[in-house]
Amino acid sequence: MSSISLALIQMSCSPDTSANLTKALDRIAEAASRGAQLVCLQELFRSQYFCQSEDDTCFALAEPIPGPTTEALAKAAAAHRVVLIGGSIFEKRTDGLYHNVTVVFDRDGSLAGIYRKMHIPDDPCYYEKFYFTPGDADPGFRAIDTSLGKIGVLICWDQWYPEAARLAALNGARILFYPTAIGWHLADSPETKREQADAWELIQRSHAVANGCFVCAVNRVGAESNLDFWGGSFVADPFGKIIAKASHDHEEIVFADCDLSRIDWTRRHWPFLRDRRVDAYGNLTRRFLD
Numbered sequence: 001m002s003s004i005s006l007a008l009i010q011m012s013c014s015p016d017t018s019a020n021l022t023k024a025l026d027r028i029a030e031a032a033s034r035g036a037q038l039v040c041l042q043e044l045f046r047s048q049y050f051c052q053s054e055d056d057t058c059f060a061l062a063e064p065i066p067g068p069t070t071e072a073l074a075k076a077a078a079a080h081r082v083v084l085i086g087g088s089i090f091e092k093r094t095d096g097l098y099h100n101v102t103v104v105f106d107r108d109g110s111l112a113g114i115y116r117k118m119h120i121p122d123d124p125c126y127y128e129k130f131y132f133t134p135g136d137a138d139p140g141f142r143a144i145d146t147s148l149g150k151i152g153v154l155i156c157w158d159q160w161y162p163e164a165a166r167l168a169a170l171n172g173a174r175i176l177f178y179p180t181a182i183g184w185h186l187a188d189s190p191e192t193k194r195e196q197a198d199a200w201e202l203i204q205r206s207h208a209v210a211n212g213c214f215v216c217a218v219n220r221v222g223a224e225s226n227l228d229f230w231g232g233s234f235v236a237d238p239f240g241k242i243i244a245k246a247s248h249d250h251e252e253i254v255f256a257d258c259d260l261s262r263i264d265w266t267r268r269h270w271p272f273l274r275d276r277r278v279d280a281y282g283n284l285t286r287r288f289l290d
Helices: 017-033 056-061 068-080 156-160 162-170 190-211 261-269
Strands: 003-010 038-040 083-085 089-094 097-105 111-116 144-146 149-153 175-179 183-185 214-218 221-224 227-230 234-236 242-245 252-259
Touching: 003 017, 003 214, 017 038, 017 068, 017 252, 068 083, 068 097, 083 149, 097 149, 111 144, 149 162, 156 175, 156 190, 162 175, 162 190, 175 190, 183 190, 190 214, 190 227, 190 234, 214 252, 234 252, 242 252, 252 261
Parallel strands: 003 038, 038 083, 149 175, 175 214
Antiparallel strands: 003 252, 083 097, 089 097, 097 111, 144 149, 183 227, 214 234, 221 227, 234 242
């Protein structure tokens, strides 16, 4: 397709998981009614962000794939004829093995692909290593083929790694999506908040420039425990220019039309993929060059 109309669902989450799912389904319906062909939800949209502490009772939130959430999302994709990126869900793969997973459905409700989060943080208020095992697919950073073309889906902490964006692009992704749950600590100063949000936006816009593709980041909003999620969901074009952006403090649906012909034009004029020295990058597989 030459152009895709997409929507990013930026919403707050309550302790009521059923209410969160209902809200997400309502927002998907609204986005489709306003012309969206592709809709993306945020990370772990079914619940509040439970990774702020290490609490084994939270494993009760996990579910299998297929399961209740994926079944509801598949029906929504088919009912509204949209490609649907299900943000991410807490997957119980088997006893003792859990992942943070994005599930992508095509416009007929069929499963187009899944992506299990590869980079897992372990920081104050982001204790994800307690809950999630990194993805183990080969390739780990893939392009998912849909009726609207190939897309790349990565999750939150993945967004800081240029290697992940590059590999998804090299696998054919023309749009990169980053379902996210990132926020400020309530004690952060205004200056710190501004610096953090600016860095978050800047690194993802740089992925758009370096790979000549569209980049979409969809974050949640609202205060939960010690974190105030900063929203700011946005879409950047292949030059890194922001073409649509949400506020930092309101629930919104971000709409954007992505002209896919811009990808070829940009890559021809800024031929970063052509000029890569693939013969010289072997050391990227090492942790550190001693």
